[in-house]
Amino acid sequence: MNLLKQIAVYGKGGIGKSTISSNLSAALAMKNQKVLQIGCDPKHDSTRLLLGGEKITTVLDYIKVTAPDEWSLEDVLFKGYKGVDCVEAGGPKPGVGCAGRGILTTFDLLEKLDIKKIEHDLIIYDVLGDVVCGGFAVPIRHEYADVVYIITSGEFMAIYAANNILKGIKNYDEGLKRVGGIIFNQRGIEGENERIKKFAESVKLPICEIFPRSDEFTKAEKMGIPLVEMEHSSIATKFLKLAERIVNHEELNEAFPLTDEELEKQVLGNKMNVYKNKHIESFTKKEKQVENQKEKDEENLKPNQFFSKNVLMREPLHGCAFAGAVNIAVQIQDAITIAHGPRSCAHITYQAITSTGRRSLFERGTLMNSQIIPPLVSSEMNEGVMVFGGMEELKNKINHLKKYDPSAIFVITTCPSGIIGDDVETTRAMGNTKQPIIPIKTDGNITGDFLQGMINAYIEIARGLIKKDIKEKEDMVNIIAEKSIAKNTETNFETMKKLLVAMDIGINCRFICRTKVQDIQNFLKAKVNILAYEDYMGRMMKNFLQEEYDAQFLESPFPVGFSETKNWLYKIADTFDKKEKVHPVIEEYENLYEEEIEKIKPYLKGKKLMIVTYNHHIDWILETALKLEMHIVKLCILNFSQENLFKTKFEDQFKIELNYDQNKRSEDIKALSPDIVISNYTSNALDGAAMTDTIPLCPDVGFFSGLNLARRWAGLFKMNLREGWKEDEGLFSKYYAR
Structure with missing residues (x-):
């Protein structure tokens, strides 16, 4: 019994790799080899010639509609020409989901179903090579491909893709020899033979076979048979010759990819246009400055473009941006927040939020509804959604939640939804003035840390809810940027409320802490805004609200300590013309302070x-x-x-x-x-x-x-x-x- 040999055939999309792969499988079968061909291209047409033109059920379509406990190898494995086993990975529609993730999912499923228990002499992976991302690079890994062949024509983009594939192989191999060589599929363009010869010499690879442009391929496709089945075919002999070479364990080669500059000069013969570009020079300088970023004087660092300190200072991540955004959004008690991602993301964040609420309840007897039962649900993204995209499921979830009549719905993205590129902005159109849908793109921790997520949530909620046509009302203030997860947030609020009431001043909106949609919509009703904390977060929100809403702020935040509270009350008295009320309040507290x-x-x-x-x-x-x-x-x-x-x-x-x-x-x-x-x-x-x-x-x-x-x-x-x-x-x- 021969040892199993696994071959990955890579090439640019449209280069003819599926045609060559399927004909090669047929040629190997004619040499009494038991072959399995796995198509790793979203077009899922790799095995069509082996199956009489029939398109089979793809692995990804199968798992989309089949429960895991019902999976069966027979449902995705099909017999083709001369007993060649055929599998197609499939993929999502163009523009949604992640085809690379689909390859990972396919290989995982085939392993779970023990496909390698079936005795094969060779496995051929037919892989799209335009993008050698983590998913499409799976067949290159050592546990899969023993040999890699690269199909290319003489066109620049095909050679460029071939060189990229070599770079991918080199990343895995570290000096190992696994490259079988180049399979040259001619397009009949001027100078391509010389170009491929130069490329092969430059990367130190043999040209294993040359397939000319021929009508024989078209005829075979129309007949629904492999080309090797055609009588009197000159090209069929080339496939049989290549199959013989593969069976006889030809000498393998190391990957020596070229730099882009070398590819331009040595292979394509292009002269590099060397000129000074201000944008390139500027970018190079910025790259160098990043190394020195941490040495920047922190005292001079000011909030810029609403980035967190972590993002600006290139510090290690302090928590997850998704969790930070959720922590703010759930403070709006009559809204619902959708965590667009796996259940685990919503569950972990839910537990983190409620732990604060439970501690406050058990230790202090303070009930905080948004911390005990936060209005948070998950879009329940699973493996299938990761591959095919989650917008359909997300929109179904939104339509379901609308029935509960929330005053607003927030959609916050996790890492998976950000990675596959779900366009959550399109959900805005599902809302209206009475029930707005507000996307908050944090993409998990991809965009930054916990603080960055909070900043994103504050900004998007403000832009989505604050009405600019609201009339100002006298003797009203907004409270800005309280710490919703601190144990003393409510007691601090009550302390400040008591001082403000003593000055005949009311609180309009807590932005954003244990509040409602209407309060935020009426944000501009208040004459003055008061920061709870004048820290980085507080200054960031102050800058934002001043820039976008011309919001007026009291000079000082919530006061901490005797002198600061005394001065703060004087400022309140000056701002609201309450001078006659301030002295009795201060005198009462001053006597108590000195006694203690x-x-x-x-x-x-x-x-x-x-x-x-x-x-x-x-x-x-x-x-x-x-x-x-x-x-x-x-x-x-x-x-x-x-x-x-x-x-x-x-x-x-x-x-x-x-x-x-x-x-x-x-x-x-x-x-x-x-x-x-x-x-x-x-x-x-x-x-x-x-x-x-x-x-x-x-x-x-x-x-x-x-x-x-x-x-x-x-x-x-x-x-x-x-x-x-x-x-x-x-x-x-x-x-x-x-």
Whole structure:
């Protein structure tokens, strides 16, 4: 019994590779070889000549309508000329889906159905070679092709495709010899023989066979038979000769592809037009600048064209853009969000969102509907949809959801839908003014990180919903860019609402946090907008809303700490002409603040404090610590994906280190001997002599932000607590030493 030999035949579309492949299979069968031919071209016409002109059921069409537990090899494997087994992969309609993914799916199915259990002498893969992407390159892989033949004519694009195929082989082989050679299918154009000869010599490959342009091919096709079946055919002998060469294990060659420049000069004889192109020079400079991008001064980095800090700084991804967009979209309680992708994408994001809601409910008793039951569904993209495109299923899902009468439907793309190029923009036409459809293209994490997804969602929702003909109403504000996944978002909102109500000011819209479609549509009703946080995200939204809607913003965001809240109220009073109301409010809080400071100062005065934080706005802690006469030994600012601008009014009063290296933490604690270390996270490397406390990434707002933390520190020192867990290692060491 002969060992199985697998042959991949590659060539540009329309070059005649299917005709040559099927005739070669027929010639091999005539030499008593048991052959399997697998057509790997979306046109699915590779085996037609072997089947009397009949087109068979393709693998991809089969799995589209057949459940996995009903799959059977007999349904996709067909007998052709002289017992040649035939399989066609098939593919999607032009312009949709991913044909390359279809090849991957076909090979996976054939493996699951144990096609190699059928005894074959040779398997011939007939593969489209215009694009050697991951899917179409599957037959090149070592577990499939032992030998690769390249079919080409003397036309430039055919030679260009042949050279690209060699590049693909080289990527896999790393010096191995697997190329059988070139099969020259003549087109009868001027100079093509010389051109192919030059190409073959340049890439160090033999020309295995030359097939002239002949009416014999046309006659055989009309008769519905392989050409080798025709009597008195001069070309049939060429196929038999090539089949003999393949059976006898001819010498194989390494792939030596040419560069594009070499191909132009050596093969085509074209003179390169060397000239200066400003666009090319500019692009080259930009490529070099990318290497130095991380060295850019972060303090001067400003939001540009609505990109996240991660995208601009070329940092590692901080989460998935799809998840970021979903997190914003589900905040609109009377809308529905469709995750256009596999169920797993929607499921993972759903669990991430609801975990915040569950924690808030169990720890604080706060019910947040959008975090407990987010209005999120999946378009349920599966393997078939990946291949054939998912627009039909997506539109069916939208029509189904319309029956539930949502005020809007958002369509957010995942990685798979982005990769196959589903045109979700076309879904806009399915909506209307009462029920708009708003696509948000994030393509999973292809376009950026979690923050980029949030930015995309904010922008697309604003453009899709905000009405520009709304009349402004006095004494109304919008709240912008709250942190919907923070535990204290609702308590912070209630704190700010209480302060605003005390000033006779109402809240029009929370953009975008636990709100409704109509609130966003009426966004321009408010005279002033207030940022919840003046971080990178907040500044980005401020820029966008100012540019597109001429939105007016209060100079300061939600205030954190006593002085900041006091100044913030004065600004509100000036903006809304409420000066008579501001003084009683401030006086009440000031008395409470001073009383509390005097209570806890005895426990904290003179204590050494070290701060390690991602927060770039930290004055609310510094102000409180200094008010309590604590000694700040060092302030360490870590790089943070959500912010890039650190500033403080206390910069000359203690040591500050930006872009702090976390590995220095233990060393600094040992050198500075702080009494307490506060940070956003705890570390098992801390010196046991120092107390520790955590800083919330999203602090409480209002007069008592810093004071709330200081009360905890005072409690630690008042009770003289020791973090004994750090000494557990010693207990275990004593036990095992016995």
